[in-house]
Amino acid sequence: MNLPPLIALTAGEPAGIGPDLCVALAQQPFAAQIVVIADQYMLEARAHQLGLPLQITPYDGPQSAVPHANHVGNGTLLVQHVPADHHVVAGRLEASNSQYVLQTLRAAVAGCVSGAFAAMVTAPVHKGVINDAGIAFTGHTEYLAEQTDTEEVVMMLVGGGMRVALATRHLPLTEVSAAITPAGLERTLRILHADLVRHFGIAKPRILVAGLNPHAGEGGYLGMEEITTITPVLEKLRAEGMQLLGPLPADTLFAPHNLSKGDCVLAMYHDQGLPVLKHASFGGGVNVTLGLPIIRTSVDHGTALDLAGTGNADAGSLYAAIHLAVELAHSRQRSA
Ligand SMILES: NC(=O)C1=CN([C@@H]2O[C@H](COP(=O)(O)OP(=O)(O)OC[C@H]3O[C@@H](n4cnc5c(N)ncnc54)[C@H](O)[C@@H]3O)[C@@H](O)[C@H]2O)C=CC1
Numbered sequence: 442m443n444l445p446p447l448i449a450l451t452a453g454e455p456a457g458i459g460p461d462l463c464v465a466l467a468q469q470p471f472a473a474q475i476v477v478i479a480d481q482y483m484l485e486a487r488a489h490q491l492g493l494p495l496q497i498t499p500y501d502g503p504q505s506a507v508p509h510a511n512h513v514g515n516g517t518l519l520v521q522h523v524p525a526d527h528h529v530v531a532g533r534l535e536a537s538n539s540q541y542v543l544q545t546l547r548a549a550v551a552g553c554v555s556g557a558f559a560a561m562v563t564a565p566v567h568k569g570v571i572n573d574a575g576i577a578f579t580g581h582t583e584y585l586a587e588q589t590d591t592e593e594v595v596m597m598l599v600g601g602g603m604r605v606a607l608a609t610r611h612l613p614l615t616e617v618s619a620a621i622t623p624a625g626l627e628r629t630l631r632i633l634h635a636d637l638v639r640h641f642g643i644a645k646p647r648i649l650v651a652g653l654n655p656h657a658g659e660g661g662y663l664g665m666e667e668i669t670t671i672t673p674v675l676e677k678l679r680a681e682g683m684q685l686l687g688p689l690p691a692d693t694l695f696a697p698h699n700l701s702k703g704d705c706v707l708a709m710y711h712d713q714g715l716p717v718l719k720h721a722s723f724g725g726g727v728n729v730t731l732g733l734p735i736i737r738t739s740v741d742h743g744t745a746l747d748l749a750g751t752g753n754a755d756a757g758s759l760y761a762a763i764h765l766a767v768e769l770a771h772s773r774q775r776s777a
């Protein structure tokens with residue numbers, strides 16, 4: 442029998458909709474036990490603003506969670522309190538709370554690494570305000586890799602019947618071509634392939650690899666990366682038995698008859714793959730980090746400062762992220 446895993450949920454940027462989603466979660470049952478890592482007074486204030494009930498039970502280690510209990514959804518939340526540095530106003534960013542945001546992430550990582558948590562789920566952070574605080578930050582993905590001493594990770598989004606992984610992530614477009622190297626692409630494909638087998642139970646994953654240029658380079662007339670970099674890597678890995686289709690022209694790759702030929706798409710850059718997935722699944726998609734020693738899933742949207750404290754934030758993506766984290770935790774438990 443699958444016992445309900447203990448999942449950490451970081452509330453993200455306190456001025457954004459992360460706290461609203463945590464308050465919504467308090468009203469929603471789950472077949473897991475969930476520990477929200479956040480400032481508990483900020484959560485209470487947001488619940489008050491939203492007019493929703495919230496009763497907090499403090500979490501200060503595995504001994505404070507009832508073994509094998511589920512998240513009941515009766516307005517209560519188990520909370521690991523991390524104090525914010527500055528008073529929080531919904532919708533108003535405050536750079537001096539950036540260290541607090543990162544501290545919640547470190548607390549979740551520490552709990553996952555120690556085995557106290559089976560997985561972590563993240564509500565959105567605001568990359569800009571963390572940089573405004575003088576901290577170089579491109580995203581959870583890179584930060585969690587650094588915190589777990591992981592050399593290479595892969596971002597994959599799941600939603601709308603698709604899985605879309607990225608060969609490059611948060612980079613200016615002008616830097617994308619140089620960032621696609623044979624060694625990097627090979628590492629990305631190895632991680633993607635291994636995690637599709639290990640975590641998603643796909644025995645022989647079929648990966649659809651996009652080209653970088655229009656028409657996948659049109660035989661070299663519209664760009665050379667397909668010929669110099671992508672194809673040689675695909676040939677090398679195919680020779681080892683991986684099922685890789687491509688490089689495929691990205692404009693038609695996402696047509697249903699092509700998508701049905703694969704289990705996952707590897708897009709060459711962020712806005713080649715994610716707009717398609719988000720069009721099909723916004724509000725229900727999940728971002729999962731592959732290659733980490735811990736399980737991490739996340740919402741597919743940002744901080745939506747315009748909606749914080751209004752009651753109009755849709756919690757669907759958070760619920761989907763928790764469901765996937767629970768599924769991955771069970772799958773890891775079974776294979777342990
Ligand atoms: N996982 C994470 O931590 C992510 C963080 N971000 C960060 O969020 C910040 C804001 O990014 P934006 O590009 O403005 O994207 P955004 O996703 O915050 O907002 C885009 C639009 O979608 C709406 N929206 C977003 N989430 C919603 C929800 N749950 N329910 C209903 N409507 C929703 C917003 O109101 C807005 O109109 C940036 O700093 C970005 O880097 C963006 C994506 C993921």
Ligand SMILES: NCC(=O)COP(=O)(O)O
Nearest residue numbers: 579580581582583728739
């Ligand atoms: N576009 C996805 C995104 O911005 C989330 O990135 P991360 O914070 O999960 O690395």
